[in-house]
Amino acid sequence: MTTLPICARLEAENLCWGPRPGHHIIANVSLSVEAGERLAIIGANGAGKSTLLRCLYRGVRPMQGSVRLDGVDLWSIRPREVAKRIAVVLQETPADFPFSVRDVVMMGRIPHRKGLARWGDRDRDITAQALENLELRHLSSRQFSSLSGGEKQRVLIARALAQEPEIVILDEPTNHLDIRHQLEILALLKDLGPTIIATLHDINLAADFATKVAVIRSGRITGHGVPGEVLTAQRISTAFGVAASAHRAVDTSLNRFTFSLS
């Protein structure tokens, strides 16, 4: 299995971003994730999760506040260096990539390549391992565009892991995946051990997966910390506008939630 030797810490302080001055989609967001931790960001549709992620991976520059990677401001680090250290898996999949699955996964190696040098043995080995880890070996010669939604999602996660990042940021990584692949991919991400920041819609899955959660509502963090403390029925009800009831799971002693329209 690929080993990811180094993890990094990421912290955001007082982040604000919006499409124009005075219109903030995320406001005064502060959160942190320690090296090797897994942070799940949860919130209703339109709450600002993807926008927050964009600030965290240097996709957009915050209007206020800062993001620090191991204590260093993200915007003072060269883009190529950020690309080596932070891998990103987004919701939108490039549908008509005219490349094979292997080529797409190999693209994860681009930030490590010197100029236009050819791929080396190490690049090929790491790509092969990522294909193996995501159970994609049998699809490696297929055109990416011919895959199902779930297969594409696994290819994009393999590409992120081939990058050997210190942090992986994923926007809804379990989208399109059946329950077995959801559990397998989250278990694999846990095993490989980079710092992870992921948005997840399934609150029970988030509680099992994450070491920390952040709940976001209308662009503001309403709770941030360990799942057992942050995920309360009251907070979930308010964040999602539903009635939520919690009961303790016997195996993990975490809250499990059931929902109904309030």
Ligand SMILES: Nc1ncnc2c1ncn2[C@@H]1O[C@H](COP(=O)(O)OP(=O)(O)OP(=O)(O)O)[C@@H](O)[C@H]1O
């Ligand atoms: N560039 C932009 N200009 C104007 N509005 C924007 C822009 N980017 C995002 N928004 C709006 O900000 C809000 C938050 O969007 P965002 O995509 O961050 O939500 P989300 O929590 O990820 O939602 P979902 O769960 O549906 O993916 C939405 O109402 C969206 O339409």
